[in-house]
Amino acid sequence: MQNMLMGRYIPGDSIIHRMDPRSKLLVMIAFVVIIFLAHDWLGYLLLVLYTLAGVLLSKISVSYFLRGLRPMIGLILFTVIFQMLFTNGQHVIFSLWFIKISTESLINAVYIFFRFVLIIFMSTILTLTTPPLTLADGIEKGLGPLKKIKVPVHELGLMLSISLRFIPTLMDDTTMIMNAQKARGMDFGEGNLLKKIKSVIPILIPLFVSSFRRADDLAVAMESRGYQGGDGRTKYRQLKWQSRDSLLVVSIIIMTILLILWSKVS
Amino acid sequence: MKLMDNKNIKKLTLLAIWTALTFVLGRLFTFPIPGSAGNILTLLDVGIYTAVFLFGKREAAIIGGFAAFLLDLTAGFSNYMFFSLIIHGGQGYLAGLTRYKWLNFLLSLLVMVGGYFIVGGLMYGWGSAIAGLWVNIVQVIVGFVLAKVLSPLIERTGILNGFRKA
Numbered sequence: 001m002q003n004m005l006m007g008r009y010i011p012g013d014s015i016i017h018r019m020d021p022r023s024k025l026l027v028m029i030a031f032v033v034i035i036f037l038a039h040d041w042l043g044y045l046l047l048v049l050y051t052l053a054g055v056l057l058s059k060i061s062v063s064y065f066l067r068g069l070r071p072m073i074g075l076i077l078f079t080v081i082f083q084m085l086f087t088n089g090q091h092v093i094f095s096l097w098f099i100k101i102s103t104e105s106l107i108n109a110v111y112i113f114f115r116f117v118l119i120i121f122m123s124t125i126l127t128l129t130t131p132p133l134t135l136a137d138g139i140e141k142g143l144g145p146l147k148k149i150k151v152p153v154h155e156l157g158l159m160l161s162i163s164l165r166f167i168p169t170l171m172d173d174t175t176m177i178m179n180a181q182k183a184r185g186m187d188f189g190e191g192n193l194l195k196k197i198k199s200v201i202p203i204l205i206p207l208f209v210s211s212f213r214r215a216d217d218l219a220v221a222m223e224s225r226g227y228q229g230g231d232g233r234t235k236y237r238q239l240k241w242q243s244r245d246s247l248l249v250v251s252i253i254i255m256t257i258l259l260i261l262w263s264k265v266s
Numbered sequence: 267m268k269l270m271d272n273k274n275i276k277k278l279t280l281l282a283i284w285t286a287l288t289f290v291l292g293r294l295f296t297f298p299i300p301g302s303a304g305n306i307l308t309l310l311d312v313g314i315y316t317a318v319f320l321f322g323k324r325e326a327a328i329i330g331g332f333a334a335f336l337l338d339l340t341a342g343f344s345n346y347m348f349f350s351l352i353i354h355g356g357q358g359y360l361a362g363l364t365r366y367k368w369l370n371f372l373l374s375l376l377v378m379v380g381g382y383f384i385v386g387g388l389m390y391g392w393g394s395a396i397a398g399l400w401v402n403i404v405q406v407i408v409g410f411v412l413a414k415v416l417s418p419l420i421e422r423t424g425i426l427n428g429f430r431k432a
Binding site for chain 2: 008029032071072075076078079080081082083086112115116119120122123124126127132135155156158159160162163164166167169170171174193196197200201204205207208209211212213214215216218219222223227
């Protein structure tokens with residue numbers, strides 16, 4: 001968390017690292033949609049292979065991806081067990097009181113498990129190979145056409161970048177304010193949930209006020225340097241759409257066609 | 267070329283920092299809740315509701331959407347990030363939609379809790395959706411109540427003079 005500008009980014013020089021954030025974003029969103037086209041093991045196999053290719057091409061150790069699963073483990077287990085117990089099927093293989101486990105429910109649980117893991121892996125590829133700031137640039141560029149309907153795309157992109165820049169600063173501020181209140185005898189993390197939540201108020205007010213001061217200083221600094229947004233503003237980091245990006249987009253289109261064809265055939 | 271007038275720059279930086287602040291609230295102020303399968307209660311919603319009370323619905327939508335997006339992006343829930351952008355953005359917008367405060371609150375509660383329920387249910391089956399239900403309800407209520415307490419106090423500091431619902 002020391003360096004929010006980096007997020008979970010792992011520097012590298014693989015082909016996926018060098019791809020444009022727009023193409024990666026597009027493919028990730030498309031992947032989440034087409035995963036619903038898979039209804040049997042062959043469909044899932046295709047998706048697993050596609051994800052695996054991404055993981056290998058990113059040249060990042062698999063342990064980072066497994067670590068990405070960690071915050072979700074509780075939810076995954078809960079969901080898989082839920083699917084197993086509460087899906088109705090015909091071939092019951094185990095039954096105890098209201099619990100019935102059938103072949104169908106077992107298969108269903110496995111599919112859900114894979115859907116979970118694949119979506120997480122796919123989004124992890126994106127966040128491991130793309131620094132948040134580049135991602136913000138990509139989103140700003142990608143939303144460019146919305147300028148036509150008067151959406152302040154440039155301002156929104158700038159806001160995203162500024163907040164990324166200031167998140168670590170505000171985190172430091174929070175620690176400082178907490179310590180200051182502790183020195184005055186405040187107790188945090190004592191008592192029940194209600195008491196715990198009440199005890200954050202003396203932190204939140206100074207935090208809000210100090211953040212607004214920072215915003216004010218920043219505004220003055222920008223103004224005095226003659227900041228102006230919108231058209232005609234040049235950028236330090238330039239995004240370039242290259243042939244490998246088109247290739248990536250083509251690959252997801254092929255995947256979509258394959259999955260649709262397969263679900264029609266079977 | 268026309269320079270951006272200073273009110274706009276001020277507002278832009280304020281919203282950006284408020285987004286960062288909301289992120290920090292969602293990241294550092296977390297409370298584990300029993301029986302929720304890994305879901306945690308955070309104070310993210312405090313940032314959204316204070317933005318509604320002190321600014322308005324559009325600002326709250328931007329702050330809520332961006333803060334939740336960045337939170338999911340960096341905390342390892344990137345599979346949820348675009349849904350969070352829409353759900354928390356919608357929550358912020360609906361929280362200031364009408365003149366009736368309780369209706370607004372209910373609408374925003376509904377879109378946040380229902381949004382995650384539907385997304386979770388469609389993506390990973392209804393089991394995961396149920397797991398998050400209870401935490402999300404408590405989180406929205408806690409966020410709303412804390413924001414209700416904080417907003418007048420923040421306003422009284424005078425730091426927002428000249429900004430309010432500009």
